Amino acid sequence: MKRRKFIKITSKAACAAALLPSVGGLITGCTNLTDEGKPTTPSVANESWNFDEVVDRSGTWSIKYGRASEGQIPMWIADMDFRTAPAVSSALKERLNRDVLGYTYTPDEFYQSIIHWEKEMHDWQVEKDWVAYCPGVITAINQAYLTFTEPGDGIVVMPPVYNLFRMYAERLGRRVIDCPLLFDGKHYRMDFPGLERTLSSSDIKILVLCNPHNPVGIVWGPDDLRRIASICRQKGVLVISDEIHADLTLPGYQHTPFCSVSEDASAVGLVFASPTKSFNLAGVSMTAYCIIPNKELREPYLKQLRDLKLDEAPIPSLVATIAAYTEGAPWLQSLREYLQGNVQEVVDFFSYNDLGIKAIPPQASFLVWLDCRAMGLQQEELMRFFSDKAGLLLSNGAMYGQGGEGFVRMNIGCPRKIVKEALERMVQALDIR
Numbered sequence: 001m002k003r004r005k006f007i008k009i010t011s012k013a014a015c016a017a018a019l020l021p022s023v024g025g026l027i028t029g030c031t032n033l034t035d036e037g038k039p040t041t042p043s044v045a046n047e048s049w050n051f052d053e054v055v056d057r058s059g060t061w062s063i064k065y066g067r068a069s070e071g072q073i074p075m076w077i078a079d080m081d082f083r084t085a086p087a088v089s090s091a092l093k094e095r096l097n098r099d100v101l102g103y104t105y106t107p108d109e110f111y112q113s114i115i116h117w118e119k120e121m122h123d124w125q126v127e128k129d130w131v132a133y134c135p136g137v138i139t140a141i142n143q144a145y146l147t148f149t150e151p152g153d154g155i156v157v158m159p160p161v162y163n164l165f166r167m168y169a170e171r172l173g174r175r176v177i178d179c180p181l182l183f184d185g186k187h188y189r190m191d192f193p194g195l196e197r198t199l200s201s202s203d204i205k206i207l208v209l210c211n212p213h214n215p216v217g218i219v220w221g222p223d224d225l226r227r228i229a230s231i232c233r234q235k236g237v238l239v240i241s242d243e244i245h246a247d248l249t250l251p252g253y254q255h256t257p258f259c260s261v262s263e264d265a266s267a268v269g270l271v272f273a274s275p276t277k278s279f280n281l282a283g284v285s286m287t288a289y290c291i292i293p294n295k296e297l298r299e300p301y302l303k304q305l306r307d308l309k310l311d312e313a314p315i316p317s318l319v320a321t322i323a324a325y326t327e328g329a330p331w332l333q334s335l336r337e338y339l340q341g342n343v344q345e346v347v348d349f350f351s352y353n354d355l356g357i358k359a360i361p362p363q364a365s366f367l368v369w370l371d372c373r374a375m376g377l378q379q380e381e382l383m384r385f386f387s388d389k390a391g392l393l394l395s396n397g398a399m400y401g402q403g404g405e406g407f408v409r410m411n412i413g414c415p416r417k418i419v420k421e422a423l424e425r426m427v428q429a430l431d432i433r
């Protein structure tokens with residue numbers, strides 16, 4: 001089998017030039033923040049982490065492993081099998097060593113770390129007033145549903161898309177309307193005429209944008225985002241932009257925060273983001289933040305959080321966010337290089353081995369969308385093939401809504417040898433050698 005080799009670039013200058021030409025100082029220059037919010041040099045060296053290490057997650061109450069049966073490789077829920085950045089674990093340990101864990105206010109460093117990160121990573125100048133702590137991205141989005149819609153109102157999603165947008169909207173009695181992405185067999189794009197038509201109905205209040213998109217892996221560009229903003233402003237529809245995967249753009253791609261693209265976007269947009277995907281902190285509960293430039297949206301939204309006492313951040317959320325965003329950039333840079341190597345492994349594998357499966361190369365994150373329609377199996381048979389014959393627990397494409405049938409999502413946020421083992425298992429299950 002022919003496979004391309006992943007070339008690890010170790011020199012800082014080389015990675016800046018070759019991998020992330022358009023990203024600012026946090027990645028290429030590896031800057032940190034001082035107490036006054038000024039950049040300094042990093043304190044954590046590249047030698048401090050090893051993504052090839054197989055970390056034992058047994059006994060940690062991992063949801064991912066808890067659902068896997070004996071011998072199955074779990075590659076479904078979106079967390080990674082890597083240790084978090086040493087800077088983050090050290091900060092958490094140090095704080096816990098103080099032993100006193102009483103009520104805690106949100107310190108200025110929390111806001112400054114986010115402001116600095118958005119500027120350096122995504123070239124977006126954010127004002128402190130726009131930022132607030134939120135108890136997890138999905139909880140925060142649900143609060144936006146509650147603040148800006150009534151039962152029966154319409155919320156538009158773009159399937160195939162992260163299933164919880166729909167699930168919670170429906171649980172809250174809102175009507176979910178699909179505006180599916182268009183797929184030509186290779187690439188996904190938004191259906192703008194379809195969006196204009198869909199948003200013309202007067203009871204549509206919110207469009208939920210997944211930016212970058214889970215599960216298809218697209219990093220939306222400024223032109224698409226500007227177009228959405230203009231349509232939504234015209235139709236009086238708010239845009240919730242879920243940017244939880246934003247820090248995981250793969251080499252050659254640059255994330256664009258929705259509200260940064262135009263006046264229309266900052267008028268209608270609410271950005272929700274978090275370090276939990278990029279720094280593998282999903283179990284450090286309730287760690288997210290919103291950025292809402294428009295005061296008329298921000299005030300009622302923050303009131304809703306305050307009224308439910310959801311505005312107080314737990315200590316681990318604050319400590320982890322500050323550490324990740326002030327000291328975590330070099331680790332994140334290495335992680336993104338490593339993930340790109342895993343993605344390449346998968347993409348090359350399916351292009352050189354005819355299994356009836358096509359990988360859609362993601363532009364961000366550690367989730368690979370696999371088009372299995374040529375295998376000719378019903379969705380249930382397809383899932384049984386992966387779970388029972390190949391011993392792989394993958395995410396069922398059908399749960400992401402329209403356009404997800406015939407697809408599965410594979411989480412490659414794990415050591416490369418596990419990815420290789422998973423691919424090998426598919427070959428063996430099909431018995432094609």
Ligand SMILES: Cc1ncc(COP(=O)(O)O)c(C=O)c1O
Nearest residue numbers: 078136137138139162214242244
């Ligand atoms: C697009 C997207 N949004 C939100 C979440 C979950 O965020 P949280 O755990 O902060 O609720 C995920 C997790 O996979 C996700 O992929």
